Amino acid sequence: DVKVTQSSRYLVKRTGEKVFLECVQDMDHENMFWYRQDPGLGLRLIYFSYDVKMKEKGDIPEGYSVSREKKERFSLILESASTNQTSMYLCASRGPGALGRYEQYFGPGTRLTVT
């Protein structure tokens, strides 16, 4: 079974702090993704990576950066946390899957509160 883990389930940070959200997958997947989930807005893609040291902006990259130094690890960085970044953050990884479905496997999520 694919396992995607995230470093924290719940996190409380202060405005202006630098925040690191870590994601690790154990299936040797090349593709990894960071989403944020807000009520009524569904999932919105922040950044994604198709390979080590490679990153692409998603739909809402402002205020975020990412790091992918190793294949299994994809980190999301909030350079200076703000209250509007209070949200649920979901990491996902993806391989070709059975029959080339390319389904994503998600971590348990990190609920971040910025005060």
Next chain:
Amino acid sequence: AQKITQTQPGMFVQEKEAVTLDCTYDTSDPSYGLFWYKQPSSGEMIFLIYQGSYDQQNATEGRYSLNFQKARKSANLVISASQLGDSAMYFCAMRENRDDKIIFGKGTRLHILP
């Protein structure tokens, strides 16, 4: 314009009844895939079922089936014999082959009543 539309923000269904969750999509790419995910209160997104645009038959996975109507751009999820554990948020998503982006709908919250 929204590419994935889930028109039911919430649904209440009696246990053991069948449930249909609506999803319509918009794409001009002839090659695409459609996904359904379940998100229980614990927060983790769980992959349920997949339908490829060229698949001839509707996808089925246990109690889940996908009612794929290509001409209507509709990909409704059907859950047969609903159970209390089916109470969760359900998301429809689409991946277009041309840009490999995965777009999610806003979700439907399903409540199964005992």
